[in-house]
Amino acid sequence: xxxxxxxTKRFGEKIAVDxxxxxxxxxxxxxxxxxxxxxxxxxxxLIVGLMRADEGTVRICGQDIQKxxxxxxxxxxxxxxxxxxxDKLTGREFLEFVARMHRIEAAQAxxxxxxxxxxxxxxxxxxxxxxxxxxxxxxxxxxxSAIVHDPKVIVVDEPMVGLDPRSVRVVKDLLRGLSRAGATxxxxxxxxxxxxxxxxxxxxxxxxxxxxxxTLDELRRASGGAKGLEESFLxxxxxxx
Amino acid sequence: MAARLITLAWVRAKTLRNSxxxxxxxxxxxxxxxxxxxxxxxxxxxxxxxxxxxxxxSPPLEDFRDTIVQILFAVFFLSLLIMLTFSNxxxxxxxxxxxxxxxxxxARPFFPWQIxxxxxxxxxxxxxxxxxxxxxxxxxxxxxxxxxxWYFYPGAAAFFVVFAVIPAAAGGGATLLIARFLxxxxxxxxxxxxxxxxxxxxIGWAAGFLRFHETGGSYAAERWVRNVLGRLxxxxxxxxxxxxxxxxxxxxxxxDPGAALFxxxxxxxxxxxxxxxxxxxSRWFYRSAYYxxxxxARKHRGQWSGGFYRLLERALPGMNPELRLLMVKDVKIFVRxxxxxxxxxxxxxxLGIYFANMRNLHYDLNLPYxxxxxxxxxxxxxxxxxxxxxxxFIFPLLxxxxxxxxxxxxxxxxxxxxxxSKFWFAFIGSFVISQGLMGLSDLILREPAPVVALHAIAVLxxxxxxxxxxxxxxxxxxxxxxxxxxxxxxxxxxTLNLVLSVAFVALVIVLMVVPYHVxxxxxxxxxxxxxxxxxxxxxVAVGAVAVIVPMWLGVRAFERLEA
Numbered sequence: 063x064x065x066x067x068x069x070t071k072r073f074g075e076k077i078a079v080d081x082x083x084x085x086x087x088x089x090x091x092x093x094x095x096x097x098x099x100x101x102x103x104x105x106x107x108l109i110v111g112l113m114r115a116d117e118g119t120v121r122i123c124g125q126d127i128q129k130x131x132x133x134x135x136x137x138x139x140x141x142x143x144x145x146x147x148x149d150k151l152t153g154r155e156f157l158e159f160v161a162r163m164h165r166i167e168a169a170q171a172x173x174x175x176x177x178x179x180x181x182x183x184x185x186x187x188x189x190x191x192x193x194x195x196x197x198x199x200x201x202x203x204x205x206x207s208a209i210v211h212d213p214k215v216i217v218v219d220e221p222m223v224g225l226d227p228r229s230v231r232v233v234k235d236l237l238r239g240l241s242r243a244g245a246t247x248x249x250x251x252x253x254x255x256x257x258x259x260x261x262x263x264x265x266x267x268x269x270x271x272x273x274x275x276x277t278l279d280e281l282r283r284a285s286g287g288a289k290g291l292e293e294s295f296l297x298x299x300x301x302x303x
Numbered sequence: 304m305a306a307r308l309i310t311l312a313w314v315r316a317k318t319l320r321n322s323x324x325x326x327x328x329x330x331x332x333x334x335x336x337x338x339x340x341x342x343x344x345x346x347x348x349x350x351x352x353x354x355x356x357x358x359x360x361s362p363p364l365e366d367f368r369d370t371i372v373q374i375l376f377a378v379f380f381l382s383l384l385i386m387l388t389f390s391n392x393x394x395x396x397x398x399x400x401x402x403x404x405x406x407x408x409x410a411r412p413f414f415p416w417q418i419x420x421x422x423x424x425x426x427x428x429x430x431x432x433x434x435x436x437x438x439x440x441x442x443x444x445x446x447x448x449x450x451x452x453w454y455f456y457p458g459a460a461a462f463f464v465v466f467a468v469i470p471a472a473a474g475g476g477a478t479l480l481i482a483r484f485l486x487x488x489x490x491x492x493x494x495x496x497x498x499x500x501x502x503x504x505x506i507g508w509a510a511g512f513l514r515f516h517e518t519g520g521s522y523a524a525e526r527w528v529r530n531v532l533g534r535l536x537x538x539x540x541x542x543x544x545x546x547x548x549x550x551x552x553x554x555x556x557x558x559d560p561g562a563a564l565f566x567x568x569x570x571x572x573x574x575x576x577x578x579x580x581x582x583x584x585s586r587w588f589y590r591s592a593y594y595x596x597x598x599x600a601r602k603h604r605g606q607w608s609g610g611f612y613r614l615l616e617r618a619l620p621g622m623n624p625e626l627r628l629l630m631v632k633d634v635k636i637f638v639r640x641x642x643x644x645x646x647x648x649x650x651x652x653x654l655g656i657y658f659a660n661m662r663n664l665h666y667d668l669n670l671p672y673x674x675x676x677x678x679x680x681x682x683x684x685x686x687x688x689x690x691x692x693x694x695x696f697i698f699p700l701l702x703x704x705x706x707x708x709x710x711x712x713x714x715x716x717x718x719x720x721x722x723x724s725k726f727w728f729a730f731i732g733s734f735v736i737s738q739g740l741m742g743l744s745d746l747i748l749r750e751p752a753p754v755v756a757l758h759a760i761a762v763l764x765x766x767x768x769x770x771x772x773x774x775x776x777x778x779x780x781x782x783x784x785x786x787x788x789x790x791x792x793x794x795x796x797x798t799l800n801l802v803l804s805v806a807f808v809a810l811v812i813v814l815m816v817v818p819y820h821v822x823x824x825x826x827x828x829x830x831x832x833x834x835x836x837x838x839x840x841x842x843v844a845v846g847a848v849a850v851i852v853p854m855w856l857g858v859r860a861f862e863r864l865e866a
Binding site for chain 1: 624625628629632636639640706707708709710712713714715716718863865866
């Protein structure tokens, strides 16, 4: 579960996130959309603890991400928009590193890595140095690293960028399955049809403020009867401008 | 065609102007501190060089002053030529083949030679600014000491600028040819070969140079100079650009502008020719080399390397398992990057071979004076090399996490543990290497147990302090947007770390080691040996400050760091 209470983040004069509050309950698939520069990535960084809010709090399954960072991060994982890996480690070494840092017993970690390797088709290159990977290969390794420790909350930033259609399908099914199994998914995306397809609720952020949150039907009503998420998005963000 | 190059230069000028604007918005205190450090370093170097040139003008060296200066300049500029060529080649590889800007430029209507010229000129600035900054006090001190004519100063500056072009073109061209023609599998072998060939060659040459006093019993000054000249005939060859710049500066000081101009024109024509060769190479090979460099063959890692790292992990008992994992990760990354370890091998390999060959260098090690002098000199050399190592490799470690910071930032551990893991990685590496070297030195010099213990404690304090300074200041001044360690090190934090590291080494050695050795060298100063214990206690206190303060500041800054 993610509980965001009144968070604000400023960069000098600019307010990147403005008194944002939101609760994403256990097992929900939440999509987070907004125009470029609306504050999506900053919000994600505040949720996962890579940035510190000037005001407000973020709790992951009841653990404050700043005050009990280690406990909160044990329950959390993050898939960033750019999959930067250690070039001089192999994919397997990276996955083992992440698993062991989460105190997963070695044999169990190996089993889990094999499972994920089959699921995400990593086996052809998992023992090669990451410096030779393509963007898509890196992205799949990053996705594997995000679920190797069975997190309760997964925060995803543009997960489909760089993936081929088959991998997109695998990742969508994987995230949907995790959500059904009880994991909370918070996904930021510009691909509105992916949000429509996967999310139970969608939040629209603009100029650092949450302008609308709800199911697709609720958003349609809020935007005056728009036909789909795209039209709702355009109407709601246009009103803000 | 030149218009496109002008466009690139215009973009670079705009970038520089914007960077200066950002700098102006930063804390005035920070800018003031940078300026003060630069001025202090510059002034310190100036006085050291000035004093050196003055002592050359006094008996018994005064008759040989010009010859000695000529030798010194020849050796200095030849060393610079070699080091700058290496440095340019290393920086050029990242700049020519790995930079995102290069990919952008290749997708635009620029010719490869234009991109090459633009990127190599950038490399020249990055690799040569420190050389120009450090050489300036040397030349000004030489000019002031010799009461040179006014045109000495602008003339010398012109020599330096033109000289810097030669290693930049050579390094850029060499990188281009390696990337284009050398099979990837052979590149690591080439680095090893370079280390294996250059290190013993340098040692053999240095050993020959230092053996001069064997040639006679009276050490007549004239014979000494002739001997040295003979040994240094390679560096004083009139065919070398390094000789032309040294001799040109000397001619300027002597007030012979005609002779200086001749050397300058030799240098200028060589610089232009090197640049032209570089441009032609880039016309022929840059595009194909670029395509080749983009393909990274997949390197498979076998079981044996996994076994080695598991063994390494088990060799760190009693340590928090997360810290061990983080350390082993850093070791893997370091070991798999030949650019990193080859430099360490050169740094410490040279010292190791020199220590191992000390007996062959024919110092009269039975005399207490020489034994103690060489012993302190070896400690100073080891610790200063160590400070270079921590400044070059440990300081940028945190910054190099840069875009990968999300990995560490998401781990379920306290952030301070990440810093502690870097500290232990630095400390264990530093301590093992420097203690090994000092142990070898003490063994060859047949030092008694108390001296070995004194050196061991000094090395322990210094390795701990240098590691903490590099890690702490690295966390205090991170540069998460830069991938090139050379560029990270040349910033404010890197300079501050280097200056503080050198000062720390000097302080610990002066407090703890020097009094004891001076007491052993001179019977009339024997009482100084009794200062070893209070000196050691003071050095421990200094070491504690060097560990606690930067680590405390570093942890505080790192816990607030936002990626």
